[in-house]
Amino acid sequence: xxxxxxxxxxxxxxxxxxxxxxxxxxxxxxxxxxxxxxxxxxxxxxxxxxxxxxxxxxxxxxxxxxxxxxxxxxxxxxxxxxxxxxxxxxxxxxxxxxxxxxxxxxxxxxxxxxxxxxxxxxxxxxxxxxxxxxxxxxxxxxxxxxxxxxxxxxxxxxxxxxxxxxxxxxxxxxxxxxxxxxxxxxxxxxxxxxxxxxxxxxxxxxxxxxxxxxxxxxxxxxxxxxxx
Amino acid sequence: xxxxxxxxxxxxxxxxxxxxxxxxxxxxxxxxxxxxxxxxxxxxxxxxxxxxxxxxxxxxxxxxxxxxxxxxxxxxxxxxxxxxxxxxxxxxxxxxxxxxxxxxxxxxxxxxxxxxxxxxxxxxxxxxxxxxxxxxxxxxxxxxxxxxxxxxxxxxxxxxxxxxxxxxxxxxxxxxxxxxxxxxxxxxxxxxxxxxxxxxxxxxxxxxxxxxxxxxxxxxxxxxxxxxxxxxxxxxxxxxxxxxxxxxxxxxxxxxxxxxxxxxxxxxxxxxxxxxxxxxxxxxxxxxxxxxxxxxxxxxxxxxxxxxxxxxxxxxxxxxxxxxxxxxxxxxxxxxxxxxxxxxxxxxxxxxxxxxxxxxxxxxxxxxxxxxxxxxxxxxxxxxxxxxxxxxxxxxxxx
Numbered sequence: 001x002x003x004x005x006x007x008x009x010x011x012x013x014x015x016x017x018x019x020x021x022x023x024x025x026x027x028x029x030x031x032x033x034x035x036x037x038x039x040x041x042x043x044x045x046x047x048x049x050x051x052x053x054x055x056x057x058x059x060x061x062x063x064x065x066x067x068x069x070x071x072x073x074x075x076x077x078x079x080x081x082x083x084x085x086x087x088x089x090x091x092x093x094x095x096x097x098x099x100x101x102x103x104x105x106x107x108x109x110x111x112x113x114x115x116x117x118x119x120x121x122x123x124x125x126x127x128x129x130x131x132x133x134x135x136x137x138x139x140x141x142x143x144x145x146x147x148x149x150x151x152x153x154x155x156x157x158x159x160x161x162x163x164x165x166x167x168x169x170x171x172x173x174x175x176x177x178x179x180x181x182x183x184x185x186x187x188x189x190x191x192x193x194x195x196x197x198x199x200x201x202x203x204x205x206x207x208x209x210x211x212x213x214x215x216x217x218x219x220x221x222x223x224x225x226x227x228x
Numbered sequence: 229x230x231x232x233x234x235x236x237x238x239x240x241x242x243x244x245x246x247x248x249x250x251x252x253x254x255x256x257x258x259x260x261x262x263x264x265x266x267x268x269x270x271x272x273x274x275x276x277x278x279x280x281x282x283x284x285x286x287x288x289x290x291x292x293x294x295x296x297x298x299x300x301x302x303x304x305x306x307x308x309x310x311x312x313x314x315x316x317x318x319x320x321x322x323x324x325x326x327x328x329x330x331x332x333x334x335x336x337x338x339x340x341x342x343x344x345x346x347x348x349x350x351x352x353x354x355x356x357x358x359x360x361x362x363x364x365x366x367x368x369x370x371x372x373x374x375x376x377x378x379x380x381x382x383x384x385x386x387x388x389x390x391x392x393x394x395x396x397x398x399x400x401x402x403x404x405x406x407x408x409x410x411x412x413x414x415x416x417x418x419x420x421x422x423x424x425x426x427x428x429x430x431x432x433x434x435x436x437x438x439x440x441x442x443x444x445x446x447x448x449x450x451x452x453x454x455x456x457x458x459x460x461x462x463x464x465x466x467x468x469x470x471x472x473x474x475x476x477x478x479x480x481x482x483x484x485x486x487x488x489x490x491x492x493x494x495x496x497x498x499x500x501x502x503x504x505x506x507x508x509x510x511x512x513x514x515x516x517x518x519x520x521x522x523x524x525x526x527x528x529x530x531x532x533x534x535x536x537x538x539x540x541x542x543x544x545x546x547x548x549x550x551x552x553x554x555x556x557x558x559x560x561x562x563x564x565x566x567x568x569x570x571x572x573x574x575x576x577x578x579x580x581x582x583x584x585x586x587x588x589x590x591x592x593x594x595x596x597x598x599x600x601x602x603x604x605x606x607x608x609x610x611x612x613x614x615x616x617x618x619x620x621x622x623x624x625x626x627x
Contacts, residue, residue, distance in 0.1 A: 055621050093532060111541065
């Protein structure tokens with residue numbers, strides 16, 4: 001479960017203070033499918049970075065699975081990211097000199113997991129992402145959709161509770177994008193909390209809960225998106 | 229992270245830029261090569277000089293007339309010094325630790341024999357000369373233990389003089405003229421070769437008393453004492469001083485022990501080795517700057533990768549050690565290659581110029597490799613720390 005309490009995030013730009021997040025209070029339950037929408041500069045990326053522990057709030061509390069993670073030191077936050085949070089980026093962020101399998105393996109490597117176990121889990125992930133025959137290919141040899149599926153496999157290899165996707169279809173054509181979204185939704189159906197940041201109305205409409213942001217505030221939080 | 233994975237990740241990023249990694253390693257290699265090569269030559273020289281000096285044994289003490297003051301000048305120049313005489317040498321023989329005592333006077337003179345003339349170095353010495361200086365008599369015998377004040381006119385020829393004057397005929401029993409006096413050849417020396425540029429074969433040996441007459445001197449140039457091994461050198465010096473002081477009335481001689489000489493010589497040569505090593509280190513420094521440059525570029529290029537690693541849960545220390553690891557691998561491999569090159573070149577040089585002594589001690593090799601790794605570590609710290617401290621959000625945004 002994710003719980004944000006009175007979260008503020010201020011940036012100093014020149015001599016002006018910008019309130020990227022202004023008193024955000026949200027509770028996201030396990031297994032929810034949330035889309036975060038809003039115009040550029042509305043604070044949705046900042047919110048995502050904060051949820052992913054890549055960024056710290058200026059004030060306020062962030063509870064992840066019951067624990068206050070704002071209090072953790074750098075190393076603990078890193079290991080929380082490693083175990084509990086998966087990231088999917090618009091530009092994939094695969095390491096070009098590593099094969100698909102090695103890219104997927106990275107979080108396990110960083111966590112110091114044994115090679116045998118790693119192999120099993122990577123194979124399993126490749127299989128479920130339909131990437132088995134692409135395992136030894138390097139990112140430049142893969143299509144956009146395949147790359148994003150490698151990225152999703154990497155994001156989920158540690159079996160995190162939360163999957164954060166930042167414009168996951170932004171660099172893909174419609175068909176590949178749809179495939180990626182369906183993959184993410186499948187993971188959500190298996191219990192992962194899926195939070196998608198997007199500009200795309202159609203994509204946003206697929207979620208069960210839609211949060212709309214404007215100027216660092218939550219403009220609307222539509223819990224039953226599909227019905228509404 | 230497991231060590232194996234650490235090595236693999238480091239390796240793949242270095243292999244991704246083969247040329248760049250190779251050139252950076254080359255920088256370190258050249259530095260280490262220079263250090264190893266130069267110190268090998270320095271150390272070889274050290275060994276060479278030392279062996280030249282110790283070939284007479286280390287239990288040799290030289291006594292020269294006059295006191296060398298702190299200004300390094302012999303008071304002998306002012307003529308206020310009692311001469312060192314043959315009877316001084318005789319008196320020193322009573323020292324219990326003295327294995328042999330050799331009075332010595334040296335000069336140049338014409339030696340005439342078998343119808344030929346040669347200008348050569350004439351040594352006026354005592355009968356114990358061969359054992360004191362580890363010289364070997366080739367044919368006949370050395371000067372006999374005559375009355376030191378009135379020795380018979382015998383001469384022993386050095387190898388080269390014998391060859392020049394008598395070629396292949398037997399010189400024993402022949403007469404030669406040295407500075408107008410007639411001497412009978414009673415022996416020849418074995419070939420000895422050069423020591424520090426002095427040709428020890430281009431010499432003749434006559435009794436010391438006759439040498440003094442020949443060169444018209446009243447003082448010996450030196451008295452050399454070979455003392456029994458295991459004797460405390462301070463005891464030796466004190467014993468010599470006591471006898472000469474009682475004879476001369478004051479302490480007016482300079483006593484040089486081989487030990488002292490070796491110490492001084494050793495420290496001079498060490499400084500020399502260190503100096504050439506330091507010159508080599510300059511190129512190593514340049515190699516280190518090469519590593520800093522490449523690692524800084526690498527961190528810049530891989531900013532998004534660093535951001536990604538952080539997003540995937542890499543700790544700052546992990547990022548730090550990955551980049552530090554790359555710098556160390558570059559320098560360690562570069563260093564190892566440099567070692568091989570340096571040792572190889574040193575040996576090649578020795579093969580081509582056998583006169584040039586070369587010696588590469590293992591401690592130097594270890595030290596050089598350690599130095600290379602240290603340079604990698606130091607050079608890698610700055611870029612690696614920059615990588616570790618990147619803000620992940622900013623890093624991911626960079627493209």
